[in-house]
Amino acid sequence: MIRIERRLEQPRWLTVAVPVVSIVVAFLFATLVLLATHHPPLHTFKRLFDAAFLDNGAMTETLVSATPLAFTGLCAAVAFRMNLFNIGGEGQLYAGAITGATVALLLAGAPSPVVIIAMMAAGAAGGAALAAIPGLLRAFFSTNEIITSLMLNYVVALILDYLIFDSHSYLRDTSGFEASVFPQGKNLPDAATWPSWTVHGLVIPLGAVVAVALAFALWGLYARTRFGFEVTVIGDSARAGRYAGMRTRRKIIAVMCLSGAIAGLGGASQDGDFRHQLDPRGLTQANYGYAGIVVAALARYNPFAVLLVAFLLGGLQNAGFTLQGADFPNGLVGVLQGLILFCALGGELFVRYRVRIERRHKPVAEPA
Amino acid sequence: MHALLGENGAGKTTLSNILTGLYRPDEGEIRLWGDDVEFHSPRDALDAGIAMVHQHFRLVPPFTVAENVVLGDHRDVGRTFRLHPRAIERRVSELSGRYGMAVDPRARIWQLSLGEQQRVEILKALYKDARILILDEPTAVLTPQEARGLFETIRAMADDGRTVIFISHKLHEVKAVADRVTILRRGRSVATVAASDATPRSLAALMVGREIALGGRARGDREIGESCLELEGVDADGDRGVPAVNDVTLAVRRGEIVAVAGVAGNGQRELAETIAGMRAATDGTIRVAGRALKGGDAREAIGAGVAYVPEDRLGTGVAPGLSIADNVVLKSYRRPPASRGPFLLVRKIRELAVGVMQRYDVRASGPDVPARQLSGGNLQKVVLAREFSGEPVVLVAASPTRGLDVAGIEVVHDYLRDAAERGVGVLLLSEDLDEIRALADRIAVMYEGAIVGERAAETATVEELGLLMAGGEEAR
Numbered sequence: 001m002i003r004i005e006r007r008l009e010q011p012r013w014l015t016v017a018v019p020v021v022s023i024v025v026a027f028l029f030a031t032l033v034l035l036a037t038h039h040p041p042l043h044t045f046k047r048l049f050d051a052a053f054l055d056n057g058a059m060t061e062t063l064v065s066a067t068p069l070a071f072t073g074l075c076a077a078v079a080f081r082m083n084l085f086n087i088g089g090e091g092q093l094y095a096g097a098i099t100g101a102t103v104a105l106l107l108a109g110a111p112s113p114v115v116i117i118a119m120m121a122a123g124a125a126g127g128a129a130l131a132a133i134p135g136l137l138r139a140f141f142s143t144n145e146i147i148t149s150l151m152l153n154y155v156v157a158l159i160l161d162y163l164i165f166d167s168h169s170y171l172r173d174t175s176g177f178e179a180s181v182f183p184q185g186k187n188l189p190d191a192a193t194w195p196s197w198t199v200h201g202l203v204i205p206l207g208a209v210v211a212v213a214l215a216f217a218l219w220g221l222y223a224r225t226r227f228g229f230e231v232t233v234i235g236d237s238a239r240a241g242r243y244a245g246m247r248t249r250r251k252i253i254a255v256m257c258l259s260g261a262i263a264g265l266g267g268a269s270q271d272g273d274f275r276h277q278l279d280p281r282g283l284t285q286a287n288y289g290y291a292g293i294v295v296a297a298l299a300r301y302n303p304f305a306v307l308l309v310a311f312l313l314g315g316l317q318n319a320g321f322t323l324q325g326a327d328f329p330n331g332l333v334g335v336l337q338g339l340i341l342f343c344a345l346g347g348e349l350f351v352r353y354r355v356r357i358e359r360r361h362k363p364v365a366e367p368a
Numbered sequence: 369m370h371a372l373l374g375e376n377g378a379g380k381t382t383l384s385n386i387l388t389g390l391y392r393p394d395e396g397e398i399r400l401w402g403d404d405v406e407f408h409s410p411r412d413a414l415d416a417g418i419a420m421v422h423q424h425f426r427l428v429p430p431f432t433v434a435e436n437v438v439l440g441d442h443r444d445v446g447r448t449f450r451l452h453p454r455a456i457e458r459r460v461s462e463l464s465g466r467y468g469m470a471v472d473p474r475a476r477i478w479q480l481s482l483g484e485q486q487r488v489e490i491l492k493a494l495y496k497d498a499r500i501l502i503l504d505e506p507t508a509v510l511t512p513q514e515a516r517g518l519f520e521t522i523r524a525m526a527d528d529g530r531t532v533i534f535i536s537h538k539l540h541e542v543k544a545v546a547d548r549v550t551i552l553r554r555g556r557s558v559a560t561v562a563a564s565d566a567t568p569r570s571l572a573a574l575m576v577g578r579e580i581a582l583g584g585r586a587r588g589d590r591e592i593g594e595s596c597l598e599l600e601g602v603d604a605d606g607d608r609g610v611p612a613v614n615d616v617t618l619a620v621r622r623g624e625i626v627a628v629a630g631v632a633g634n635g636q637r638e639l640a641e642t643i644a645g646m647r648a649a650t651d652g653t654i655r656v657a658g659r660a661l662k663g664g665d666a667r668e669a670i671g672a673g674v675a676y677v678p679e680d681r682l683g684t685g686v687a688p689g690l691s692i693a694d695n696v697v698l699k700s701y702r703r704p705p706a707s708r709g710p711f712l713l714v715r716k717i718r719e720l721a722v723g724v725m726q727r728y729d730v731r732a733s734g735p736d737v738p739a740r741q742l743s744g745g746n747l748q749k750v751v752l753a754r755e756f757s758g759e760p761v762v763l764v765a766a767s768p769t770r771g772l773d774v775a776g777i778e779v780v781h782d783y784l785r786d787a788a789e790r791g792v793g794v795l796l797l798s799e800d801l802d803e804i805r806a807l808a809d810r811i812a813v814m815y816e817g818a819i820v821g822e823r824a825a826e827t828a829t830v831e832e833l834g835l836l837m838a839g840g841e842e843a844r
Contacts, residue, residue, distance in 0.1 A: 225710050229694070229701050236687040242646055243676070243684050244698045245667030356408060 018347040019298050025347075026339035030332070039329050048332075051322045052315030060203040061322065064274060066314025068093065070211035071266025072292020073299060073306040075127075078218060079259040080301045082235040084252065088134060088149030090289020091156035092127035092260040096267025098160065099126030101171055101185065101278040104192035104271060112191040119192060119268045120210075127264020128257040130156065135256030139249040145256070153289065160280040171278045185278035194272035207269030211310075214262065215303040231255055263289065291317075294341045313337070369526050371534045371542040371563065373575055374552030374773065380535050383552070384502050387533075388420045389413035414440075419493030420502040423771065425485050429478040433471055433488050434460050437495045463494050467524045468517070482633055483514040490521065501525065502533045505771070507541060511631050512801070512834040519545050538802075539568035551575055575774055592809070593622030596793040597643070597674075597762040602652035604635075604642040612638040614817035615652070620762060620793035625784065627796045627808035628819075631837050632767075635817035636797040637679055640766040643795070644676035645669030657761050670699055673761030677751055677768045679797075685751040686739040693721035693735040696754055728753040729779075745776030752783050763787050766797045781807060799837075801830050813837055 027045070034041040052062055072089040079086035086092075100123035107115045130152060137143035163169045165183050173179040173186045194206040222228035234241035234248050241248050266288065275282060295313055299305035320333030374380045385391040387398070389407030397404050400416055407413045427436050434456045460473040469487040477485060486506060493501050503522075507515040522532050522545060536542050542549055543563055550560040551574040559574050597620040606612030612635045620626045630636050641647040643654060648664030655661070656672040669676075678684040686695040697706040697717050705716050721735035728749045732742055739747060748768065755763065765784060769777040784807060788794050797814075798804050804811055805825060812822045813836040821836045 224712055224714060226701055226707050226712060227710065229712055233687045233690065233694070233698065236689040237683050239680070239684045240687040240698065242666055243644070243678060245645070245665075245670045247667075 022343035051319035069310035073295030075263040076296035091153035092263035096123035096264025100268030123268025124261035128261040131260020371546035417499035419498035630814035675755035675760035679766035688740040
């Protein structure tokens with residue numbers, strides 16, 4: 001008989017061991033899938049690893065995939081510090097991409113640093129404005145922010161489509177015949193291209209640098225400021241926060257806005273670093289926002305761990321893109337990602353509970 | 369009838385948790401009716417006939433009494449897919465009749481008073497045929513009259529051949545009810561004595577390992593000054609939006625200890641929260657040192673000099689997952705020396721916490737220990753230390769000694785007296801009449817949200833107060 005019992009204490013090592021073991025187990029399951037479909041598992045994994053980290057230019061591509069994941073991962077992690085579940089990273093990233101691209105087009109002709117800083121500010125503001133909606137609803141009407149933030153993702157995705165495919169908006173490229181047959185966003189001015197640095201062949205985009213800086217800043221914010229202290233107290237016990245005279249409502253709104261701003265910054269980085277136009281198809285297909293929740297969960301909401309996990313999952317995603325083709329199992333990367341999430345969430349069980357296997361009950365003698 | 373007596377942190381709760389399968393012993397063996405047993409979970413213990421009535425009830429409020437009673441039972445009716453409400457209700461009424469515990473099996477838990485809820489907990493244990501019942505401080509939530517009823521029930525169960533283990537801090541109760549008493553001190557069983565041979569004084573001495581003065585009223589010479597907290601016709605709603613505090617008018621002067629007596633759930637918590645700004649008054653005014661508060665704003669109340677020791681220590685009084693250091697500055701983190709501008713001075717906060725831990729004798733391995741891991745007494749020291757450090761004008765203390773051991777109670781009482789001597793007006797909300805009589809200058813009794821009587825401490829009798837607390841006619 002198998003029984004599941006609650007753990008009284010949660011040992012520290014488990015918080016590290018569970019994500020690691022989860023990933024290993026996910027790969028074991030993937031092995032089964034590969035064997036069942038007649039692919040050599042070890043060889044396939046090796047190709048995956050090579051394509052993610054070792055091949056020529058692989059690391060550069062991995063960074064391209066990892067950068068948005070770092071933003072959305074930080075977005076989810078920040079909100080969770082106050083027990084808020086911001087599932088809206090996806091929509092907030094779109095919002096940031098829209099506002100970022102708009103500002104870049106409006107500022108055509110301005111010097112590059114001005115445009116870039118304006119894009120960052122606009123992207124952050126766009127994400128924050130969107131996240132403020134679930135924040136306000138939660139603060140004043142106790143609405144569940146999981147649902148409201150999730151639903152807004154679809155709203156923004158539709159707006160994004162509308163701007164490029166269904167209207168002649170300012171953001172849409174309407175010059176020439178080709179643009180009217182294949183709708184796409186206007187190309188952003190050259191001044192709106194974010195700089196990158198090349199180190200030993202590895203191209204580091206500005207967005208990646210910003211994400212790393214952001215992780216440090218967030219750590220400092222939470223560990224060393226009054227704001228972070230209040231968020232931590234309220235996250236631990238909202239009643240204790242109210243008791244200490246903290247303004248819990250304001251804090252909810254502020255944290256949601258901060259979280260949304262981070263995702264929005266990620267959206268602006270998509271415009272400036274990688275896409276150089278508002279690209280609805282590319283953004284909606286990438287699912288950065290949802291993957292960011294996985295990143296944050298695997299990282300256990302620690303900003304530095306978010307960077308690491310974003311890098312690893314980014315590698316996996318990148319390898320998936322590169323290896324797509326006839327000789328590579330189609331959808332393997334998606335299966336792997338799903339398995340990793342599944343195992344990580346399942347692994348949570350072992351942090352909180354222990355499993356005991358026992359033989360049948362020994363009856364206890366009753367007194368006569 | 370066996371009583372378990374000991375200071376907090378002496379291991380009473382840990383021991384009961386081992387007996388009920390919540391914890392597992394590191395070493396040693398438990399013999400039940402002569403056989404070795406090993407419990408892995410509460411269910412194992414229940415199967416063996418051991419049940420516990422916890423201090424905080426484990427009931428499902430929207431369910432009926434009968435549904436709660438059958439919850440977690442996995443024999444006969446509990447085992448089948450379908451519930452048989454009639455059969456369960458019949459069995460519940462039969463049990464409640466036999467042991468003199470009147471409770472309607474069809475009533476829903478949230479409709480019941482705390483005393484009735486406790487009866488449901490006991491019925492739950494009886495329903496599962498518990499041969500051994502552990503009661504953790506069962507009288508904490510009862511009026512003296514209700515407690516007497518409980519003792520009769522316990523007697524009836526003992527006469528029936530059941531074993532009752534009774535955990536209490538109240539010496540006279542232990543003496544009145546138990547056949548034998550085991551005293552625990554620092555995790556060791558110090559002595560087991562026959563209750564008939566023991567006196568409250570000898571039990572207290574065994575408990576703390578030294579003689580202590582019982583009921584010593586070191587009132588001292590306190591200068592009673594002008595009034596520092598005035599409530600005028602204050603109304604407030606409870607959590608469900610129904611009126612909980614009804615037209616309360618009360619004044620506390622500097623250096624005075626005013627007690628509000630009453631059975632839990634008669635609006636004391638809501639009253640305390642209203643004064644502390646955690647709850648908005650729907651009518652009336654609250655003045656602190658002559659200045660009227662807007663109300664409903666904890667920061668305003670803190671700024672005006674209201675210190676508040678909440679009843680719910682873990683969860684309100686401290687953030688349980690945060691360190692002692694963080695909890696020490698829970699209210700002062702906005703000002704120097706804990707912070708400068710928007711930045712926390714982490715090292716300074718640690719220093720402050722170490723100082724507080726030394727001054728107030730908080731026993732923990734360091735300031736980084738999460739508050740959750742502290743014992744009740746040490747936790748209360750942290751709360752009191754923080755509240756006193758804010759230089760308060762008024763101190764509102766809600767059941768500040770609930771669940772503390774004799775030594776802890778002594779410490780808290782000393783702090784409250786100190787505060788009054790330093791000119792702080794103390795408003796003590798408590799259900800413990802012994803405590804109130806030991807500390808208060810004036811006693812107001814609260815029943816169903818209203819103050820139903822006020823007495824000078826010297827002239828009030830326990831019977832008179834008990835009657836008022838139970839909603840009896842105002843005694844003349």
